[in-house]
Amino acid sequence: MEKTSRDPAMTDVARLAGVSHQTVSRVLNNHPNVREQTRLRVKAAIKELDYRPNRAARALVTGKTQLIGVVAQNSTLYGPASLLSAFEEAAGEAGFAVSVGRVKVLDRDSIAAAVERHRDQRVAGIVVIAPNSSAADALADVPAGVPLVTVDGDPDRSTPLVTVDQAKGAFEATKHLIDAGHETVWHVSGPADWFDAAGRVEGWRAALDATSAEVPPVVAADWSAASGYRAGQMLARMPEVTAVFCSNDHLALGVLRAMSERGRNVPHDVSVVGFDDVPEAAYFIPPLTTVRPDFAAVAHETLGLLLEQISDGETTRPRRTVAPMLVKRNSVAPPPR
C-alpha cells in the first residue's frame, strides 16, 4: 500500500533545490534579487514535484484573496446571463477566481445574505448585478470598505456602477422607426422597477420628444414573451399602431406572434424593434431589428472599476456606461399608406 502523502509544500521544493523556502517564495513572487541559476533550479524543483502554492496559507498571511464574489439572480434571462459569463471570463484572465452567489429573488434580504456569504469567504471584491430597485436598495446594507461594483444598478445611487447606455440604445431604436416614416412609436416596456426598462423608456420618450411626435402611453409588461404577446394582442387591434419598440427581444417575439395571429404583417403593416440581440433574433419571423449591448465591454469596465478599488481603495470615475449598437434586420419598414 502506497500511503498517500501530503501535497508538496514550499519546504519540499526548497530541500530538493538546495535552498531555503524563502528563496522559493521569492522565485514564486518574482522578486528581483534571486540569481538566475538559483531561479532555474527552483523552477525545476517546482516542476518535478508538481508543486502548487497553497492559496489558503498565502491568504492567511497576506490577508488577501484572489477571489471576486458575484451576486446574480438565478435566472436565465439573456442579458444577465451574458454579462455573468463575460465577467467570469474577464476576471479569469486577470487571475481572479469568481465565486457566484445565486439568489432566487432580487429582494433585499436575499441579496444581503449573498453578500454576507461572500464576505465570509473574504473575497477581494464584490460585483452585484442589481437590475431592479429592490436589489439596489440592498446595497445600502453593504458596509463601506468592501470593494463593490454594481452592474445594471441604480443610476441615482453613489456606488460605482457600470451599465449599458439604455437610453441611448432606445433613442436610436426609436429614431430609426421615426426615420422610416412612422408618425409615432409605441413602447412595450419591461418591469417598471428595472433600471434597464426605465432607461429604455426614457430614451424612447426622448426620441419622440426630439421630433415632437405624440407620446403614446407605455404598455407595461414583464420581460417574458408571454407578456409581450398579451401586449401585442392589444396593439394589434389598434390600426393606428404602426411601430412598436419593445424593451427586449422576447417581448418583441410575443408581439410578433400576436401581430401574426391578427393578420398584421410585420414589417409591412407594423414595424417592430427589440433590445438585446439574442442569438436567435435573426431567425424570428421576420428577422428582428434590435439593439445589441456589448456585454464584454461592460464586463471589462466592471472588472477595471473593481480592481481599482481593490488596489487603491478608491475610484476615480465611479460611473461608466457602454454604448450599445443598433442592428438592422427586416422588422422595420415604412408605415402602410
Added chain:
Amino acid sequence: MEKTSRDPAMTDVARLAGVSHQTVSRVLNNHPNVREQTRLRVKAAIKELDYRPNRAARALVTGKTQLIGVVAQNSTLYGPASLLSAFEEAAGEAGFAVSVGRVKVLDRDSIAAAVERHRDQRVAGIVVIAPNSSAADALADVPAGVPLVTVDGDPDRSTPLVTVDQAKGAFEATKHLIDAGHETVWHVSGPADWFDAAGRVEGWRAALDATSAEVPPVVAADWSAASGYRAGQMLARMPEVTAVFCSNDHLALGVLRAMSERGRNVPHDVSVVGFDDVPEAAYFIPPLTTVRPDFAAVAHETLGLLLEQISDGETTRPRRTVAPMLVKRNSVAPPPR
C-alpha cells in the same frame, strides 16, 4: 484618524467571552462538550464583534476548502446556462461556494488549464460541463483522487456522470409525432460531437425502429437558429416531409421560419417538435411542442455525486440520468391527407 484595525480573530472573541480560543472553536464547530452557558456567552461575543471565521486559516489547518470548481463553456446556450445556474443554487444551499472557470472553446488544452486553475485553488471537487467529445477527452488529464463529476459528458467514459436522458426525451418526442399519424419523422440534429445531440439521434431512431417507420437521413446542423433555418429551407422543399424533430428549440425556430417563408403551415402541413423548452418557446409561431429537461434535478444529482466523493472518496452509483418531460403545445397535428 481612526486606524482601521484588523478583523476580529478567534482570540478576540475568546477574550471578550472570557474563555480560550479553543472553546470558541468548539462552539463554532458544534462540539458537544461545551456548557450551554459558555456556548451562549461565546455566541454573544461573536455577535458583538461581528466575528467571522477566517476560511483561509481553517483551510490551512484542515486541508479542505468549501469550494467547488465548475468548468463551463463561455456560451449562453440555454441548456448549459440553466444547468450552471441551478448548480450554483444547489451548491450554495449546501454551504459550498462555487467558483466558475469559463473556457472559450471546449478543447482539451483549455479545459485542462481550467481544471488546473481549480486545483491551484484547492477546490474540494470539480464539475465539468463537458458536452462534447473534445471536452470529455480532456478529463483523461485529470489525475485520479480529485473528486470529479461530469455533466452532459461521455456515457462511455468511466468518470461519474450525470445527464439528462436525451434518448428517452427524443424517443417520446418522436413517438408523439408518429402517434399523431405521421409515417415517419425527420430529424435536424445538433453537432455530431455533442453527446446530447448523439443521444437525441439515438432516441429518435429507436422510436422509428420501434414502429418500423422508415428512417430518413439525419439533417446535420449546429445548435443555432441559423443552421436550423438552412435545414428547414431544404426540408420545406420536400413535400414528403410532414414531421420534424429538432435537437433543440432554436433549431426548431429556424425550421419554423423556413417553413413559414415557403408557405408551409405549421402544424397543418408540417409538425415540428423541439428540445429544451426555452422560456420563449411557448411564443414561437406556432407555440412549440418540445421536451423539457429538469435542470434542477440534474444539478442536485451532480452535487450529490460530488459530495459523496468528497466525503467517502468513493461513489456507489457513478452514473445518473434524469428523465425529461414532453411539453405539448401547438406545433404538432396529424399530417395533411
Added chain:
DNA sequence: CGACCTGGTGTTATCGCTAACATCACCGGC
C-alpha cells in the same frame, strides 16, 4: 476510599506561507 472515567476547558503544536530582519560575500571609494 482510591482508581477510573468523563465532561468541560485550557495549552501547545502545527498547517504553509510571507514579511522582516539577519547574515555574508563582494564591491568600489577615499
Added chain:
DNA sequence: GCCGGTGATGTTAGCGATAACACCAGGTCG
C-alpha cells in the same frame, strides 16, 4: 586597507484556525 552599500540568501516570527493532548473537578464503582 577599512567602510559602507548592495545583492543573494537564510532565519525567525507570525497569520488564525484546528488537533491533540493535558488538566481538573466530580461522580461511579469495586
